[in-house]
Amino acid sequence: MLKKPLKNQLFSSLQALRDRIQEIFDQLTFEQVISISSYNFILEALFYAVHIKLVLENEILQATVVKELLTN
Template sequence: MAIHLGSDYAILQIDQAPAYTSSAISWQEFIIPLFQPPSAPELNPIKRLWQALKKPLKNQLFSSLQALRERIQEIFDQLTFEQVISVCSYNFILEALFYAASH
């Protein structure tokens, strides 16, 4: 990773699972671990994307798992680039994490 980053740094957003917070972990100097506050699913991009995906599925019944898969694919296909960016916005996540870390 250091070869790819050159003189840059990598910010690694992670939860506070024991595997990541262990004192046995020695972070490389070019990696800055940014820990999520406990119980903060809104800071996890995939969870935010899943929330956007679940809205059109609300109160629907499917005759099969395949029918559900097809509907999910339709929803994904309808998402615009802007919608994906809005739920996965890196700036939003960083601002929320820095805010949480300061309180």
């Protein structure tokens, strides 16, 4: 799905490769994206990233509330 369109191709630069990969991604259907991204390690990484983001947002919110309480 992703490797076949790139087989035996040479690219003049890393940007040319990125552009070709983007073209391939743009042609993927929703079902293909789900299929590719349903690998457990990808899902675990996404869940971890979301968890870290939520934790950091919560800490920032708490720090903002404490700052407001201390300045008023």
